Amino acid sequence: MLKSKKHVFWEALLITIAIFLIGLFLGMLIETTNSSKISNLYLQSEISLTDAMATSRLTEEFDFDCDSIKQSNINFADRIYQEARLLEQYEESGRLTDNLKLLHKKYDLLRTILWTSNQNSLERCNNYKLIVYLYEYESENITKKATQNVWSKIILDVKDQNKDILLLPIAADQNLTSLDLLINEHNIKQFPALIINNNQVLYTLENTASIEQFLN
Secondary structure (H helix, E strand, O other): OHHHHHHHHHHHHHHHHHHHHHHHHHHHHHHHHHHHHHHHHHHHHHHHHHHHHHHHHHHHHOOOOHHHHHHHHHHHHHHHHHHHHHHHHHHHHOOOOHHHHHHHHHHHHHHHHHHHHOHHHHHHHOOOEEEEEEEOOOOOOHHHHHHHHHHHHHHHHHHHHOOOEEEEEEEOOOOOHHHHHHHHHOOOOOOOEEEEOOOEEEOOOOOOHHHHHHHO
C-alpha cells in the first residue's frame, strides 16, 4: 500500500512539473511572438514617420489639386489609425512597457505632423473636414478615462458616417514640442478637447450631433 501511494505521488509530481514547463514554454513563445510583432510595428512607424515628413514637404512645395490632397491625407491618417489600433491591442493585453509608450509617442508625433501639414490645405481646399481629438494618455483619473472612452466612441461614429473627415486622435501629454506649440496656439487649457477645422474647440461632448452641427 505504501509503495502504491509513493508511486501516485511521484506521478503527480512529474505531471505538475511537466505542466509547469509547458506553461513556461508557451509563455516565452507568446512573449517572443509579441516582441517580434511590436518590433515590426516599430519599423513600420519609422517608415510612416519618414513618409509623413516627405508628404508634408511635398504639399508645401507643389501645387497639388485639392482632391489629391484630401484623399492622400485621409488615406494616410486611416492607415496610421489601423497601425495604432494594433498597438492599443498589445497595450490592453499586457503591462504598459517603456517600448510601448515610446511607440505610442511616435504615432502621436505622426498625427501631429499631419495636423501641421493640413493647416494651409484645409483653408485652400475646403473639401474635407479636420477633427483633432486631444486626450491624456497616462491619466490615472478614472472619471477622465471613462469620459475619454465615451468621446472616442462618439468621434468614431461621426467618422464612420462621413468619409471626408480627417480624424487625428493625439495624446496631449507626450511632451512633444511641436504638439505643445499647437495646443498653445489654440489656447487649449483642459483635456479631453476636440478641435474642428482648426477654429472650433469643444470641451463637452454628448453625442454625434454635438460635432455634426459644426461640420455642416
